[in-house]
Amino acid sequence: MSPPQRFPIAVTPTPLQPMDRLGRSLGFDEGALWVKRDDLTGLAGGGNKARKLDYLVGDALALGCDTLLTGGAAQSNHVRMTGAAARRAGLSCVAVLGGTRPAVPEGNLLLDELFGVQLEWVGTYDAERLETTMAEVCVRLAGEGRRPYEVPLGGASDVGTLGYVAAAAELVTQVPMGAIVYTATGSGGTQAGLAVGLGHHDRVRGVDVGAIPDVDERIEALVTATASLAGRPFPGGRVQLDRTQVGAGYGAPTPAADEAIRLAAHLEGLVLDPVYTGKALAALIADRRAGRLAPHQPTVFVHTGGLPSVFTSRVARRLATPAPG
Structure with a gap:
């Protein structure tokens, strides 16, 4: 079975931008922290x-x-x-x-x-x-x-996941060798496609947001099906899935995500959402602070979008209140 033909919707390649101000605040070396701007894919407000x-x-x-x-x-x-x-x-x-x-x-x-x-x-x-x-x-x-x-x-089907096999090919031309990629993981397609495209699960750290209970199993199934459809070898290693940022459940706010949202906004002018990208960046921040990411480790945060949800009364009531201190 050959891959389906694309219907051109996404504006790609999306830019890779440095986040040196945020990086310095977290103790990264200069030039080690980057953001892949998949919030700029051009369709209806953008997103992965x-x-x-x-x-x-x-x-x-x-x-x-x-x-x-x-x-x-x-x-x-x-x-x-x-x-x-x-x-x-x-x-x-x-x-x-x-x-x-x-x-x-x-x-x-x-x-x-x-x-x-x-x-x-x-x-x-x-x-x-x-x-x-x-x-x-x-x-x-x-x-x-x-x-x-x-x-x-x-x-998140094998067909849809091909989009992130292609995104991985973009990243290979943009990032330093050996970069680690962080992404929010909801239904699993973005993480699975990046793993297939980059060739190893250790390169992709998914941050579970609690959308689907068995998302790790779904990622494994998607990797198998997508690699076969794309004619690519199966990635090495095992699925990397951080489940520490879910909080009370899918869509539930967390203090760590709120902090990440404010840091990204104040230091980089980057708008994140509390359901996906805020929790993904919170995991990256926690890993750096705990020493699980070395200061020199090239690290890419994939901004998967989510801007419209910021403009809801529920989110506005919380984020419009200044953080303590």
């Missing part, structure tokens, strides 16, 4: 999902589908970007969301409605329930005469 949607939308069009079907939490970055990608390709979009419809949409939800995404609500967020409901909705849409293409949570 654009790379996956390049391949997923290409596959859907090749199969003659007319509807993208996906799901996520109420403030899902993935749903927002899938809705935008559908419109770029002349497709419709249906999304199953965990939560209840708010009286006034904000953040990602406002953009979902602007893109005309057909939203179906299933109550409290639960990944397994969402996946079951998505399968049921897919059958229903087909029964209505539509031709749905089911995009898994986070775009």
Whole structure:
């Protein structure tokens, strides 16, 4: 089976930028800390999902589908970007969301409605329930005469994960030899693709945000399927997954993530979100402070996006309050 043709959505390559001010505050050597700006992929506010949607939308069009079907939490970055990608390709979009419809949409939800995404609500967020409901909705849409293409949570299929095999190829040309890459891990596709593309699990440190209970198993399965689809060797080593930053659960705020968000903003003018990137940077900070990252170790933080969720009342009430001291 050959890889699907891309439908060009993502603006790539994305830049790699130094974070020397943040690096100095953490005790890194000059030039050791970098950020990969995948928040600048150009689709509907940017983010890592654009790379996956390049391949997923290409596959859907090749199969003659007319509807993208996906799901996520109420403030899902993935749903927002899938809705935008559908419109770029002349497709419709249906999304199953965990939560209840708010009286006034904000953040990602406002953009979902602007893109005309057909939203179906299933109550409290639960990944397994969402996946079951998505399968049921897919059958229903087909029964209505539509031709749905089911995009898994986070775009984490072997097809979608090809987007981060390509991202790894970009990184190889941008970063110093032996760089360690940190990324938020929700559904696992970004981490799996980077591991396949970089050739070794030890190069990629995923930071679990609690979106899916068995994400480590899903990463292993995605690595196998994606390497086969891409014609690449399986990466060496074992999946590296940091589970210390989840806090009370998916989407729950943590003091460490809030600190990371403020440090990135104050020292680098970089906007992170509390669900994904804030927790990923918090893990990097904790590793450096504990000595698990050497001062000279070239280190890349992958900024996977998430800007719209910052502009919600829940996040604003917390982050607009100055941190103590």
